[in-house]
Amino acid sequence: MTNHWIDIGNSDCILIMGSNAAENHPISFKYVMKAMENGAKLISVDPRFTKTSSKADIYASLRSGTDIAFLGGMIKYILDNDLYNKECVAAYTNASFIVGKDFSFKDGLFSGYDAKNRKYDKSKWAFEMDKKGCPEMDRSLQHSRCVFRLLKKHYSRYNLDLVSKITGTPKADLLKVYHTYTATCATGKAGTIMYAMGWTQHTVGTQNIRAMAIIQLLLGNMGVAGGGVNALRGESNVQGSTDHCLLWHIWPGYLKTPRASNVSLEAYNKKWTPKSNDPLSANWWQNYPKYSVSLLKSFFGGNANHENDFGYDWLPKVDDGEVYSWLDLFDEMYRGTINGFFAWGQNPACGGANAGKNRKAMANLDWMVNVNIFDNETGSFWRGPGMNPSDIKTEVFMLPCCVSVEKEGSITNSGRWMQWRYQGPKPLGNTRSDGDIIMELGFKLKELYKHEGVSFPEAILNLKWDYMTNGMYDSHKAAREINGYFLKDVTLKGKKYKKGTLVPSFAYLQADGSTSSGNWLYCNSYTEKGNMAARRSREDAVNKIGLYPDFAWCWPVNRRIIYNRVSVDLKGQPWDKEHWVIRWTGEKWIGDVPDGGWPPLKSLEKPNPKSKWAFIMRKHGYAQIFGSGRSDGPFPEHYEPLESPLKNNLMSKQRMNPAAPVYTTDADSVASNSPEFPIVGTTYRVSEHWQTGLMTRPQPWLLELQPQVFVEMSEELAKEKGIKNGERVKVASARGSLECTAIVTKRFKPFKIAGKVVHEVGIPFHFGWRWPESGSEESSNLLTPATGDPNTRIPETKAFMVNVSKL
């Protein structure tokens, strides 16, 4: 979230699309309802009428996988009706940048497409540069190749008729949503978006969110209270685990995983440190080497120095152009190229797309370690449905770990708040914390790597591994390491800092090895003042918009609303006088922690040379309406999902996202526009269960509330198929099938797509054969395809094709 949970209460219009917050984030509704009490409008856009829709002022349905068409129509509506915030767009976004002559868009493809490798040459989308090496601009937004004109041209195709034909949303509903949401372009009004996996789990996931980000920028909804782009995380610490490098392509704090071609630390830093020639661009990532070296110092401590490139060579590099995501991991495992596997706090036998493929893949392993609180479908895959244990050689080890409340540490919530938690009960029986397990694993590896003849022992032996106190993992030691230390006595900004003291914030980190930080983004979270995440003050800040700056801590540097320099005009005065975020007093900023303490710009023609452009994390200092860094194009474009009910994409000749990955094993069958699988399928959650249900399915009180996997369908489809409410039915896709209980409901309605009736059904993904005891309640991911977003490789589990039949 650019903003945070409490801030939703400040909104004037809340769009919930790509999530069902009332069902899956019920506590968020405390703030949604508060906003509504103050007159805010709630809009729910969802293929199915949900608990969220039941509370909404406006409900509009759309076919799964057509969000860009829906939002593209909104962009067109904004531009056609002059509903954009002109000052914001010109001052804070790259709308005025001139795009190079190589850029084009034709028949659904952007220029630079390489069909063989399903990749774009992104250099074709570069901006034109002036003599100084800064982007050419036309602040009047008139130049035929300026981003604003190109945006207008691109979305001129998203007319109401076509959008309605693709999405199945009645035109009147589209207009109602567009009209209501775009009213937030008025000065002092804020609209917010609450989205979740309903947007990310598509072959166009990243571009779904880009489309909304464009809308928010046009309407002036970024950086303001009650605005922003807000991802509702699906698990309490997803934000934290992403920040700390759960994903293959990033190191802690969103540093890049080094590529093989980054042959030295210097080459690595050079490659990933953006350079701007504009003195008014803060270009914050210019500090990249300070963060990467501090991270290496944190990994290897005293063993890292100038001479050995701070241990850079000891770390693994990924091959250029290769992808190592979850989907690729299981694809390799299925092909038999991976021998060993740690399944740590995960359940790929149920939670991963194309779960049947994952289950078969695990049979190709020599060994698997399952670290979890209970045995699950993954640890027991060898005795699951369709498996013959005597044919499976995989040796499975179960390491029982304790649950979150049995250990001390922090979680980082959707709003980027790092909140410290004390230990409740002690771990049960012989279960251990993840920290204890990983520490011991590290010690054992160090012991094994001491043996002679072991190849390349440096990475393991030089690893600093000192996070224990009295033989137990110490979360405070880890938290302090993450914040970082001064490693020698230094004087910075006129102040002395002693060796061994904690660094006050990332502005003090150095590239010369004199500081360490396990994650620069968290530098400021645990300082000589104490553990900031453990703070619990209920006092609000001076602007009284629910920032509660001394409750917990949030990254970066406790800034509760990021991009907040956009919430003020060029003179530093807030657009919204009532719910202001920051304000320039003439001498300093008050309110939230500003995006950098520089004074306001004053004017665009003669900007204050001491000021900086508003988007300090971007190379040029502007928000990117034109996003030339994305794998699949600089503008979001509608493509059909991998599996679609349509033969053609009504928007262009390009049926699916041309850059989306396609997997080709025999377990990756696809059936698009097939009479065998004519119904759109989607997956989602219910309040009563959690993730793949490992924590909730064995809990009798929760199983009582939602005992069985179900498929929701319209009365019309049920009638067509002769299915009665409550009856068990079979749902099948090209990859697998499962038995579900039919919930026949008015909440699903058939869509009219390009003149034909298209049905959609939905299934929760929480179930698996291991529990309940009957073994009859299986995972809906047996149906879902292994493909995903080309930028993130998040799988497309929200739109695929199925059939439903009576048993």
Next chain:
Amino acid sequence: MPGKSFFIDTLLCMACKGCQAACKQWHDLPAEKTVNRGTYQNPADLSFVTYKLVRFNETVIDGKLKWLFFPDQCRHCMEPPCEMTADDPRAIFRDPATGAVIYTADNKNIDVHEVIESCPYNIPRTARDGTLAKCDMCNDRVRNGLLPACVKTCPTGAMNFGDREEMLVMARRRLATVKKIHPKAKLLDPDDVRVIYLVTEDPMLYHSFAVASNSAFDISRKVALNKLLRPLNRLTAGL
């Protein structure tokens, strides 16, 4: 006796069923073996081991689909017909401090079915041995300064609990606000019960026992009167 009251704002209810689970947890009640019957509502009904149940109803009003949620429970009536019907404080009594209507296991001297019949909200349920059970207002918690488990767990503020006067003020204030957008909004039987619901549609659409029929409390008075004559009736029957 002012005592305590609930205010349940169905407009804020997300039907997360947190109240249902919390009720079972505090009272240490076993889970029922359920199946999905083509609805999110589960178990199907209140029972001897289920005191709290969120009822789900889909309905179309003026061409608009509504999904209505109703967290059903004992209303702890101001003049409880069940208490009057039982007429035996060893079996059914009211806590003078809170107003909670409490059922005990000592019910051998009451006509259980008559008690059930007397309830205008169709709440009490029996075990096989005829023992009655229902929501007890978490009276043990409340007497020790805690909120009822269902209220404590509610994430949105749909469930509220406190001194009766305070709850009535909250309910009336909220009604006034909500009425501006939902003209059909009303409080259900606020003068007669300690569990005051705010609904925005016809209460019958939420649950057929959402409100007492107009004559319910009159009837209960008749029942009470009838009871005065009961020894005579029994005597007659015995003859």
